[in-house]
Amino acid sequence: MALVELRNVSKIYHLGGEEIRALDDISLDIDGGEFISIIGPSGSGKSTLMHILGCLDSPSKGTIRLDDTMIEKASQRELARIRNQKIGFVFQFFNLLPKLSVLQNVELPMVYSGVSSRERRDRALEALKLVELENRAKHRPMQLSGGQQQRTAIARALVNSPKIVFADEPTGNLDSHTGEAILQLFYKLSQEGRTIALVTHDPEIAAVTPRRIEIRDGKIARNVDAKLAGAGSTPKFSVPTQN
Amino acid sequence: MNFLSAISVGLKEIWANKFRSMLTMLGIVLGVGSLVAQSALVKGLENGMKEALIAIGGLEKVYITPQAIPTWQQHRKDQAVGNTMNDIYALQRSAPLVHLVTPEMQTREVTVTRAGKAFNPWHFVGTWPAALELNQHVVEHGRMFNAVDDEEARSVCVIGTGTRDALFGSPEEIGREIIPVGEYVNINNQRFRIIGMFEHYESEMDRKAREQALERGPEPGQSGPTRKRGRTSGRGAFEWKNNTVYIPLKTMWLKFRAGAVGGGTGTGTTAGSSTTASVSASAGIDTAPDPRLSTVYFKVIDLDQMNNALQQVKNVLTHTHNGIEDFAFNTQENWSENITTAIRNARLSGGIIAAISLLVGGVGIMNIMLASITERVREIGIRKAIGATFLDVFVQILVESVVIAVIGGLAGLLASKGLVELLSLVSPTGNTPVMTVDAMLLAFGFSVCVGILAGIIPAFKAARLNPIQALRYE
Ligand SMILES: Nc1ncnc2c1ncn2[C@@H]1O[C@H](COP(=O)(O)OP(=O)(O)OP(=O)(O)O)[C@@H](O)[C@H]1O
Ligand SMILES: [Mg+2]
Numbered sequence: 001m002a003l004v005e006l007r008n009v010s011k012i013y014h015l016g017g018e019e020i021r022a023l024d025d026i027s028l029d030i031d032g033g034e035f036i037s038i039i040g041p042s043g044s045g046k047s048t049l050m051h052i053l054g055c056l057d058s059p060s061k062g063t064i065r066l067d068d069t070m071i072e073k074a075s076q077r078e079l080a081r082i083r084n085q086k087i088g089f090v091f092q093f094f095n096l097l098p099k100l101s102v103l104q105n106v107e108l109p110m111v112y113s114g115v116s117s118r119e120r121r122d123r124a125l126e127a128l129k130l131v132e133l134e135n136r137a138k139h140r141p142m143q144l145s146g147g148q149q150q151r152t153a154i155a156r157a158l159v160n161s162p163k164i165v166f167a168d169e170p171t172g173n174l175d176s177h178t179g180e181a182i183l184q185l186f187y188k189l190s191q192e193g194r195t196i197a198l199v200t201h202d203p204e205i206a207a208v209t210p211r212r213i214e215i216r217d218g219k220i221a222r223n224v225d226a227k228l229a230g231a232g233s234t235p236k237f238s239v240p241t242q243n
Numbered sequence: 244m245n246f247l248s249a250i251s252v253g254l255k256e257i258w259a260n261k262f263r264s265m266l267t268m269l270g271i272v273l274g275v276g277s278l279v280a281q282s283a284l285v286k287g288l289e290n291g292m293k294e295a296l297i298a299i300g301g302l303e304k305v306y307i308t309p310q311a312i313p314t315w316q317q318h319r320k321d322q323a324v325g326n327t328m329n330d331i332y333a334l335q336r337s338a339p340l341v342h343l344v345t346p347e348m349q350t351r352e353v354t355v356t357r358a359g360k361a362f363n364p365w366h367f368v369g370t371w372p373a374a375l376e377l378n379q380h381v382v383e384h385g386r387m388f389n390a391v392d393d394e395e396a397r398s399v400c401v402i403g404t405g406t407r408d409a410l411f412g413s414p415e416e417i418g419r420e421i422i423p424v425g426e427y428v429n430i431n432n433q434r435f436r437i438i439g440m441f442e443h444y445e446s447e448m449d450r451k452a453r454e455q456a457l458e459r460g461p462e463p464g465q466s467g468p469t470r471k472r473g474r475t476s477g478r479g480a481f482e483w484k485n486n487t488v489y490i491p492l493k494t495m496w497l498k499f500r501a502g503a504v505g506g507g508t509g510t511g512t513t514a515g516s517s518t519t520a521s522v523s524a525s526a527g528i529d530t531a532p533d534p535r536l537s538t539v540y541f542k543v544i545d546l547d548q549m550n551n552a553l554q555q556v557k558n559v560l561t562h563t564h565n566g567i568e569d570f571a572f573n574t575q576e577n578w579s580e581n582i583t584t585a586i587r588n589a590r591l592s593g594g595i596i597a598a599i600s601l602l603v604g605g606v607g608i609m610n611i612m613l614a615s616i617t618e619r620v621r622e623i624g625i626r627k628a629i630g631a632t633f634l635d636v637f638v639q640i641l642v643e644s645v646v647i648a649v650i651g652g653l654a655g656l657l658a659s660k661g662l663v664e665l666l667s668l669v670s671p672t673g674n675t676p677v678m679t680v681d682a683m684l685l686a687f688g689f690s691v692c693v694g695i696l697a698g699i700i701p702a703f704k705a706a707r708l709n710p711i712q713a714l715r716y717e
Contacts (some may be wrong), residue, residue, distance in 0.1 A: 056628055057711045077632050084630020095625045095714065099259060111248060112630040156629065 001068075002029035003163060003195060004053065009062030011048050011218075022048040023059070024218035030164070035190035036197040037206040040215035046199045047168055049215065053197065054089050054166045055079050067163050084113050088157025090167035090198075094149040096141040096156075102128065103137040106155045113160060127155040131185060147178035154185060158194075165189070167198040171205065183208060246638070253643035256615075257650070267611045268651035270604025271693065274597055275655025275686040280662040281593030282682035284674075285586055287448075291674035292582045294446050295480040300378050302575050303546055305341075305553070307539040307560070310571040323569045325535035333563045334541060340552035341541040345373045346492055349537035350499045355410060355488060357428040362409035364402075365486035367430075368537070369495020377540050380484065385424035385439035392438075393491035398498070400430070401439040405485030433498055435490065444481040448675045501532040539570075549574070597686070604651065605693035612644050612701035623705050624713025633706045640702035641695065648694025652687045659686075 011023040022045045030036060040046050051057035052064065055071055064071040067086055074082065083089070096105045106124040115123070128134045131151035133144075141149050150170055157165050167186070171179030183205060190196050198209070206212045214222035257264040296302065307330075312323055334344045348369040355362045374380070375387050388399050407413075407423055414420040423437050445453070543552040553572055560570055616623065623636055631639075663676045 051711055054628075056714075077634075080627070080630050080632040080635075083628060089628055091714070095621070095628070097622055097625060099255065108626070109629045112626075112632070112635055114245070160630075 003032045003034075003067060004028075004030040005063075005065040006053070007063045007065075009052060009059045009064065011045070011052060011057070012060040021218045023052070025062070026218070026220055027062075028213070028220065028223075030195065030197060032163070032195050033193055034195055034197075034211060035186075035209045036211045036213060037209040038197065038199045038213045038215060039201060039203065039206040040221070041201065044215045045218040046201075046215055048218075050166050050168045050197075050199050054087050055083050056089070080112075084109055085160055086163045088154075088160070088162040088165040090150070090153050090157050090165065090170045092169040092172040094141070094146075094153045094173070096149060096152055098141055100141075101137065102133060102139050102141065102144065102152050105141065105152055106159050109156060109160045123159055124155070127159040128152075130158065130189075131155045145178070146174050147181055150174060150178075150182050151185065154182075154189075158189070164195040164197065167196065169199050169201070171200070171202075179205075246642075249638050249642045250646060252639055253646040256643055257646060260615075263611060264647055264650075267607050267647055268604075268654060270600060270607045271648050271651030271690050272604075272655040272658050274601030274604045274693075275652045275690050276658035276662050277600060278594070278597030278686040278689070279656060279659035279678060279682050280666065280676070281597060282590070282686075283659070283663050283676035283678040284666060285589045285593065286677040286679055286682070287674035288589065289582075289586050290677060291446060291448070292586070296575060296579060296582075297379065298444060298480040298484060299575065300542075302579060303542045303544075304377065304575060305541055305543060305556075306573050307541075307556075307570050308537075308573055309535070310569055312567060312569050316567050319565070319567055322565045323567045324564060326539050326570060327534055327536060327563075329563050330536075330539055330560055333559050334539070334556060337559050338541075338552070338555045340544055340548055340555050342544055343373050343377045343540070343542045345371050345377050345540040346536045347374070347538040347540060348492055348495045348500065350495065353431055353488075353499075355406065355428050355430050356432075357410045357426070360410050362406060364406055364488040365483055367488045367490075369490050369492040369499070371492055374489060374540070377542060378484070380487075381442045382439045383442035384422045385437070387439055388489070388491050393493050396491065396493040396497045398433065398435045398494060399438045399490065400428070400435045401441070401489045402437055403441045403485040403487040404443040405482060406488055407440060409486075430488070430490075431499070441484070441487070444484045446481060446674070449481075451675065496532075500534075549576075598689075601689055601693050604648075604690075605697040608644055608647055608694060608697035609701060611647075612640060612698060613704070615643075616640060616701050616705040619705075620708060620713045623708050624710045627708065627710040628714060635706075636708075637702045637706035640705045641698040644698025644701065645691060645694035648690045648697070651694075652690030655690065656683055656687065659683075 006026055006028040009023055009026045009028075010021060013020040013022060024045075026049065038046050038049060048057070052059050053066075055066070055074075058072065066082065069078075069082065071079070071082070096102075097108070100108070103121070103124050106127055107120045110120045110123065125134055125137065128137055131154050133148060133151050133155065136144060136148060136152075141152065144152065150173075154165075154167075154170075157167075170186070171182050174182060186196055186198060187208065198205075200206055210226040212222070212224040212226075213220055214224075307326060309325055312320055328346060331344055331346050334341065338344075350367060350369075353364060353367045355364060355367075368374075371393065372387050372389055375382065380387075382401065385401070387401055388397070392399055402423075404413075407421065408416075410428060411421045411423050411426075422440065424440060426437050428435055428437060541556070543549050545552075553574075556572075561568075564570060623631075626636060626639075659678065663678060667676060
């Protein structure tokens with residue numbers, strides 16, 4: 001059974017009598033270990049889909065099953081727990097808390113899952129090591145470059161060992177060089193067996209992932225799986241040089 | 244998120260906005276400060292009043308004074324006898340609910356002189372030795388006159404320190420305390436020997452002030468006026484006692500009543516105590532000395548039995564007064580009720596003022612918390628996105644509000660101390676304010692409640708934020 005199952009999901013906004021279908025009857029499965037990119041033009045509904053997948057938003061219609069939990073039946077409290085334990089979210093604008101240090105930011109999800117402060121520290125440092133920021137633990141987010149901030153956000157997304165990581169245009173706010181480094185990081189994480197879904201409107205980035213879903217006007221326009229198509233899954237960029 | 248980390252997050256948030264938080268706390272500081280300070284002042288007032296009440300003999304003391312004959316008894320006017328020694332003996336015999344029945348005979352316009360100094364005592368009375376216990380006098384030097392002094396009508400007197408100060412000079416003026424026991428004074432030109440002097444009566448506050456002045460050592464130019472201020476601080480009950488002159492009842496009768504009318508005699512009906520024999524020498528009815536007592540004092544043995552005791556006394560006196568109601572009871576209850584009312588009013592008005600400033604403080608906190616969550620919508624969205632529950636966010640904001648209130652409350656307790664000292668400086672003749680733990684706990688508890696109440700709405704608003712809307716918020 002798939003890790004995530006979307007069935008006939010729609011998200012409909014009503015603006016002054018006008019109906020906006022941000023998502024229109026989408027069905028989608030994501031298996032454990034997959035590395036997926038979701039691509040589409042601006043306003044096509046990528047972020048909306050991400051938010052619904054990440055349990056930050058609820059669909060107007062349809063059902064979602066995540067790791068055997070029916071999301072639409074879950075209480076607010078259970079949703080908070082799922083966001084905390086099973087999902088890691090990476091945002092375009094990093095969304096770190098400016099008043100906390102890098103380490104504290106990475107610790108934050110564990111604060112809400114009741115992990116002891118010692119274990120919090122150890123695991124946060126471990127996650128920072130994974131994104132090669134362990135020497136910046138004491139810094140404030142504002143003292144880091146954009147790429148470093150995004151790596152901090154990735155460490156935060158990973159720290160509770162989620163089932164799946166969602167990233168909404170994680171490179172959208174970075175220059176192409178830094179963006180590529182972030183992408184390499186995701187690739188590496190995927191190689192280690194993590195399930196990752198990322199949103200982009202850059203076909204070059206989408207080309208890196210084995211599976212590619214194209215969205216247009218809230219509908220899935222194309223679902224390209226390199227494995228099924230038999231195409232090579234070798235990424236275009238060189239792996240794994242570090243900056 | 245556990246409670247401790249919520250507190251530390253709250254503290255950090257407050258620290259990050261030091262100035263703003265401080266301004267917000269000000270209302271709470273003032274509220275708590277004024278609540279504690281006013282209750283300290285009222286407590287001081289209460290203590291002072293209680294001291295004074297004890298000084299005048301306590302609530303048990305009742306005295307009977309003459310009263311105009313009621314109109315419906317006017318036709319029997321000639322049978323009215325007034326308060327006499329008969330009353331005293333009758334009460335001693337037939338009123339077991341009261342004790343220390345004491346007669347007092349007063350003479351006005353008395354001048355005590357000695358070596359060119361003259362003094363009009365505030366309270367010059369002939370009485371029995373029991374007056375000592377009745378009025379809670381303490382003879383510090385010499386002795387009180389006794390039954391023999393009274394029987395023999397000796398020319399002896401016991402005085403208060405105020406009388407001493409006027410005739411011999413006060414310790415402050417002279418630099419040492421004069422104990423005039425054994426000295427002679429003239430009272431309306433009759434020679435009296437001082438056989439005893441009471442201790443110096445003063446309020447707790449005056450005593451402390453005097454001791455402090457003593458510790459500081461005598462400053463020649465300063466010590467006099469300082470002391471004077473302490474003495475004229477309006478503590479009537481104490482000064483009254485200090486300016487007393489007591490002589491035996493019989494001496495009073497013979498030398499100032501019977502003697503004053505030139506050896507005149509009583510009508511024989513109800514002459515005072517054992518004086519009848521010696522006084523009934525001669526003279527006509529029109530010049531008869533007045534046998535009436537100024538006041539009859541007694542104490543109720545059991546305060547709870549006050550009404551029964553008064554009824555009993557009334558029954559006895561109705562008999563001795565031939566059924567004519569020419570006497571009235573005076574208790575300290577009215578006085579004490581007035582004080583209680585005054586204190587309650589002071590407490591109430593002070594409490595209302597403090598409550599209003601706490602309320603204003605609470606509104607201030609709520610306002611700042613609402614502003615703060617509006618500023619932090621994004622932060623709250625992020626926290627919710629990574630797993631904070633409704634309760635997590637609710638507690639975080641509530642704790643912040645309570646922490647502000649608690650810090651404000653603690654600062655208020657400190658401020659109240661300063662406030663009390665300031666007030667004592669401004670009005671040094673008042674009663675020493677007493678800061679009670681009760682008042683401090685109450686005020687602090689109030690500030691915590693205010694913090695909680697002020698935090699609920701902002702905390703609810705923050706906790707209900709939809710993470711998506713919060714994250715999209717710019
Ligand atoms: N709260 C909302 N109310 C009304 N319409 C909304 C709301 N949120 C999103 N939409 C609409 O839903 C559609 C999809 O928006 P979404 O943010 O998912 O686009 P996107 O694919 O992420 O675009 P971009 O690449 O620019 O980020 C848009 O037409 C948008 O206007
Ligand atoms: Mg988007």
